[in-house]
Amino acid sequence: MSNLKNVVLTLFVFGLLGACGVGGYMLFKDQQAPLITVTPGDGRLSQNSVLEISLADHASGVKSLTVLIRKNSTMMTVYQQDWADRLPERKEMVNLSSVNLQEGAFEVIVKATDGSFAAFGKGNTATREYSYRLDTTPPRVSVITMPPYVRRGGVGVIAYAVSEEVASTGVAVGDLFFPGYRQSNGNYLCFFAFPYSLTVGEYAPKLVATDLAGNSYERGAGVNPIDREFTTDRINLSDSFLASKMPDFEQDFPGDMTNEQRFLKVNREMRAANRAALYDIGKQTSPSMLWNGTFLRLHNAANRARFAEKRTYVYNGTEIDVQYHLGHDLASTMHAPIPSANDGRVVFADTMGIYGQVVIVDHGLGLQTLYAHLSEIDVTPGQAVRKGEILGKSGKTGMAGGDHLHFGVIMSGMPVTPLEWFDAHWIKDNITDRLK
């Protein structure tokens, strides 16, 4: 009798396992509660903060999630969800704005249960607790300097104080952002551009500061904008120029195309990609000013092209493209030694698209100088350089017809006119005297 009973029981158990499959067996065996990850996991939050809660349970899936807030020993539920489908991973966004929280410390308790049959069918529950501080007050910002005069294509600087620690601060101009940098006296310095592409009417720089909880302060940066005219030029593209230059760009733009088609790709797509790269390199800057005095202009060099010159490219009598020239073209002797315009640190020394062999020197607080079309590079990234120290030799690499230096000044990734930095009076009136 008992033998038969064992056989029946065994068949029953195997039958059950067979019916439920391996997954079903796992539902019994799973002892592991879901893994909970909350981002951010600590720190300051604002009323608009969103907690990203990631849950993972690969054995039996996630069944439910409950999120509670404890403030002064009062518990509130901010989120409760039971799922019919037991997904192995879930990502839920929990918005704090649904609870009327007061300033100060509070805790978030996250409970997640898996879909296993553990704990008499209730599943394995994980509970995790996180501590935060609610901060609903935006930082207070007070500008210390008088409103700067900023010329189109040029640069302005402001010094200001911020009432609390911030996650980010600086001057925003449309999509461009010019970070402010905290100085040893506790105040912030921010150098920012008046982009050549904007008119006086369009230029509306904003001073912004966002605290660690995400509360933002924003107001007009308070500047006196001044217009500036830029030159224009027509560039006749000869077949011999295209024939001599375009093979250099076949690797970047392969395939069967005419020299004119390849030129347009270089002049548009590669130029845009190089501008984007400059914006990223602009973030690799020292938080303090490394430069001193006026910037050196290549000695005895003729100025062949100026900043923000509007260039119309003509091929076989037809206007085929328009681009802006964002530096000074300085022509000296062949393979002229190129000095660093000021003290700084090399942040880029390599080949880059239209610039050919190029060196970029960081002078701190977002200010960088660029030396393009070099035939030789004598420095390496990370190297500190002094004003006048030789970076390399001039040449015609990249999109250059003849041996010259393309000299650029860049403010947090935005090309600006070099003229201001060659001018001792401008530096005194607009920077050093203002920051005293």
Ligand SMILES: [Zn+2]
């Ligand atoms: Zn140039």
